[in-house]
Amino acid sequence: MNSIIIENFDYDLIVRLKKRAEYSGRSLEAEAKEILRVVLTESEENSLHLADKIKERFSHFGDIEIPIISRDPLREIPNFED
Numbered sequence: 001m002n003s004i005i006i007e008n009f010d011y012d013l014i015v016r017l018k019k020r021a022e023y024s025g026r027s028l029e030a031e032a033k034e035i036l037r038v039v040l041t042e043s044e045e046n047s048l049h050l051a052d053k054i055k056e057r058f059s060h061f062g063d064i065e066i067p068i069i070s071r072d073p074l075r076e077i078p079n080f081e082d
């Protein structure tokens with residue numbers, strides 16, 4: 001069986017991992033394995049990236065052109081010292 005050692009692991013992350021392991025009824029090692037398993041076996045279809053979710057949500061509209069709205073030039077920054 002392979003082992004890994006993670007040095008200089010952030011203390012706050014260890015505390016959070018311990019709490020999560022306790023909540024799910026697993027050992028610290030089992031919880032770390034589960035997190036790695038879930039993240040590393042995630043498929044592209046189940047991606048949690050916001051941009052991918054937005055694209056998926058609006059894909060039924062097809063390719064559409066969004067018109068560019070003209071804008072006024074930026075105003076000069078006011079000087080309140082005068």
